[in-house]
Amino acid sequence: MSSGIQGAISMTAPLDVPGSATEPAPEAVLAGADRKAIQGRSLGQIAWMRLKRDKVAMAGAVVIVVLIIVAVFAPLIVNLFGHPPLEFHREKIDQSTLVPKEPFGGISWDFLFGVEPQWGRDIFSRVVYGARISLLIAFLATLLSTVIGTTLGVIAGYFGGFVDTLISRAMDVFLAFPLLVFAIALAGVVPDQAFGLSGDTLRVALLVFIIGFFSWPYIGRIVRGQTLSLREREFVDAAKSLGARSPYIIFRELLPNLVAPILIYATLLIPTNILFEAALSFLGVGVRPPTPTWGGMLAEAARYYTVPHFALFPGLAIFITVLAFNLFGDGLRDALDPRGR
Template sequence: MSTPLEIDPSATAQPEAVLAGPGRIEGRSLGQIAWGRLKRDKVALAGGLFVVLLVLCAVLAPLIVGVLGHPPDEFHQELVDADLQTPIGPFGGASWDFLFGVEPINGRDIFSRVLYGSQISLLIAFLATVLSVVIGTTLGVVAGFFGGVVDSLISRAMDIFLAFPLLVFALALVGVIPDEAFGLSGDSLRIAVIVFIIGFFNWPYIGRIVRGQTLSLREREFVDAARSLGARNGYILRKELLPNLVAPILVYSTLLIPSNVLFEAALSYLGVGVQPPRATWGGMLSDAAKWYQTDPWFMLPPGLAIFVTVLAFNLFGDGLRDALDPRSR
């Protein structure tokens, strides 16, 4: 007959010790869970790091150019062949002093102009995205929450804006901008007009997404609970719906920025964006198109800048979408 198992009462853990012990399981917020998923996506993380690096380069362009380059509008005609009007040497005359070479005819530093061009592209893309997000989120939430006639009017307005020939309108409007208006002039006026055109006419895209999410959220239990406690519509919109719309708004914003970068580059390429001598990626591509047979290198730096920027934003946006909504995979 076996001996009964004896348990030492002092070895048993008290409930208070279990609750306060090191093995306690701590909850994680939705933000911490999303960050954990995003860290596991190395491609998206690399895209996000490149986006941060690009923004820093744009902000610190004067300092970087002062160390590694030359003023973007400074001519170096001694580096250009007098007969062919092309840079002397391979790869556009690239060297330690001119990392990306120089432009034909005038010999301006391509590296410096690419850095300064990033300021224009990112500034317009970010401001236009903010304008689109503010308008689209506001109207999308109102349409989805109130429904009825309000929803019908806003939805028909979305259809009209989506059918609008945006590029043609931008070419027509930007091409007839006066020298001074609304207290602005020169490049500041053109940047403001381009931001308005891109941002104001692109809001229906995010507006439709927000409206659809709002239609789903307004039927959820927490909204009914807020109504039963006497909450007004304004409180429900601010405290219950908008916090739950942050994820889709954030994801779509990261995917809208590269589209705006491409749109600004297209306007500059067509000659109706920010005017020379101000450096822009689209303007540099337009100048390079005239020399692609004799100096094809000139087209490579601004083209790669646009390509890598758009790719980085898209990769980061896709990874952010998967991190915030794993069911979308």
């Protein structure tokens, strides 16, 4: 019996006894820990990793960057590849039909997008310069609506009660307001010189005010809903228990947690503003000709339906810009809020 027990013991695996050969040395454990140290990632780094994996969103971001570069360096691009946007080239126009003499609208290496009917202006140059007006109005209007909507949305959601009721009813009034009719009426009433501004500067400022001031309820309602949820969280209760006042809680506790939805909705609001500016220019109440805008070019092209290239290129510019912002906005939403997919 004793020999059987000894045999069973000898067949079992040896135990790690302190000081034995099977126990790993402390220096080896520490060296391995140094080589495989785990590095933490911030929420911004995690969101950036998710966004980089979304190839469609990154393609939209690249297109947006290219459009911004084109808008900023429009004079340089036109000098290299086109002609001044207000320069006439009547020699390329058939005066009897007012359409380009050459086939395909006069598209050539000298005129990449061809020439306009009647006047013979370079369509490429006008599309490039039109990007400056459209993007400038869209960005400024989005900034204005985001600031107003975020401020009133946070105030309504945090304080509640009568303040929430008053701001919410104001949102309902603005959402029910016929914005397009008001824009047409206001643009027609304002004179050529007002508020110390004139010309294109006045028209751009007027469009930014109309689009931005009357579109803030859309982002305001989203911010209000998020604030109503955040104000019940533990970190807000902890800040109140430590004696923090309302301005501190709003700016240091609530707003940092609202950055993601604000950025997401702002990127989705920009293409809407681009389309609205194009619609106003198409109706003749935007920036006045001969200043080139995408909507204004489409309005002029409507009279020359037999010359399709005239409407094709500004229409493609609007389509590509809106699509790029929408794709990037969707990807940004998935990266910052993956649970909402």
